[in-house]
Amino acid sequence: MLKDLFVKKKKYAAIPSEHAKQDVPEGIMTKCPNCKKIMYTKELSKSLMVCMNCDHHFPMSAYERIEGLLDEGTFIEYDKNMISENPLNFPDYLNKVEKDRQKTKLNEAVLTGEGEISGCKLVIAVMDSGFRMGSMGSVVGEKITRAIEKAMELKVPFLIFTASGGARMQEGVLSLMQMAKTSSALKLFSDQGGLIITVMTHPTTGGVSASFASLGDYNFAEPRALIGFAGRRIIEQTIREELPEDFQTSEFLLKHGQLDAVIHRHDLKETLGNVLELHQVGGEVRW
């Protein structure tokens, strides 16, 4: 056929690439994107998803985080049946949300609930960057706000792990307003004496870093997390100069006075337990 003349025929056999050769059956081994070391996923998971070789902190799913942090069996999840609408009638938006819902087993990019750390009761919210890049739309804003209200009601501390690319574009200005909503709830909670702790994890940027992530009585971060308001590329285009390599990392923020401490994931539970404990006894000790 004449048509066949125009179809490029493969003249070579497909040989698996160097990259593919290293791939082991899905899930058993994991390669560190930083030091390229390959290790058993189970071992990595035991190490709280911190590379045993170079200390790289892998992203953690919200459920993994809860499991690794809270006292066993204390977690009660809130609002797990709330899902997004499509306020702008954005093409394909709800399909994408649904796909991530199946993938992460979460209803949205934040998991909220109550539980205990070293016996101290608290309300916790954990964002998951695996769900629409952890972006904040109406559901994320509402779940966080309700969790803060619950902490107010129970008179317990509020702890949030942030991981987000910022506001969710597909919900337009309603996403932007979630910044005001969550920050307002924190203000009311704070005025009643509520303790707010934030732990910024990779990445915490845009509308999330410019609202609740920065509003803790204690703002902590995991090592080498990307934290900032504007994207690196946008800044480079604006100021027309290259930025230092550590720009917008946890360590950069610590150096510039924007963080209370950078805490290794292996030390998180102990540190948070300590902070919670120190805020429990307030005023009741008499010598």
Next chain:
Amino acid sequence: MVGELEFEKPVIELRKKIVELKEFTKTTDVDLTDEIEKLETRLEKLENDIYGNMKPWDRVQIARHPERPTTLDYIEQLFSQFLEVHGDRYFGDDEAIVGGIAKYHGLPVTVIGHQRGKDTKENIRRNFGMPHPEGYRKALRLMKQADKFNRPIICFIDTKGAYPGKAAEERGQSEAIAKNLFEMAGLTVPVVCIVIGEGGSGGALALGVGNHVHMLENSTYSVISPEGAASILWKDASLAKKAAETMRITAPDLKELGVIDEIIPEVKGGAHKDVVAQAQAIDVVLKESLKSLQHLTKEELIQHRYDKFKKMGQFQKIDDFIGIQ
């Protein structure tokens, strides 16, 4: 005329023609009164057609018009005894935000707003109305002062966004914006915000946690600029026009989404055509707004603001949650 916009060209051309004909009548003996009258009727119809059916992108063009009145223009029209004060007391004075004390119909108030420049020189000084953290911290300082002296706060919103720069990040752009949202929620005085030009994302919202939020008819308020949205969604910033429609950023859109209270009508063709008349239109809404907030107690004002923002957002409930339990 400077700053003619593409979509209003037919109106401007027709207007030119009418002026020409009038000149012609004056200099010659030919009487064209009838023709001129006909054209004037046509002009009126054309104006109503064009200015009455503006597309989102047309409004974006008006909102960004170089001659669009700025915060200081409205301050001059609406307030008396205005005293501009400067500085955040930590780092410096950011001229992308102006603020001070003034009287509004006899009532002492605090006025704060983003400030663009009118020419290149002023724009450089004011960083094109894109604040650094010290701008937001100055605004917060003035709000706290207003709270202390029980003065209502009026904020004018007009910015492309908070400045995306190295120094801004180093000094805590995120924290500065977040802290404003947080502290505005706790103000015990009435806060009225008016979007007068572009309401660009978090940089706009940092002056936007008000008991009432109004928008000029041709202003915009959005989570990202149309160009930014287009480059992220379709990897092509030139599709900004399409993005402006998809993202729903105009005053009527925001009213429908429940984000703003009132749409302040603009003079035909946009606020830049007549700043005095535009200020009067703002005055009507602003006065009514403050009047309706005056009877609220301090606690009620905080609750009112909280309830307002708590309502924003859309979500649904489902039964088939997955979860781990």
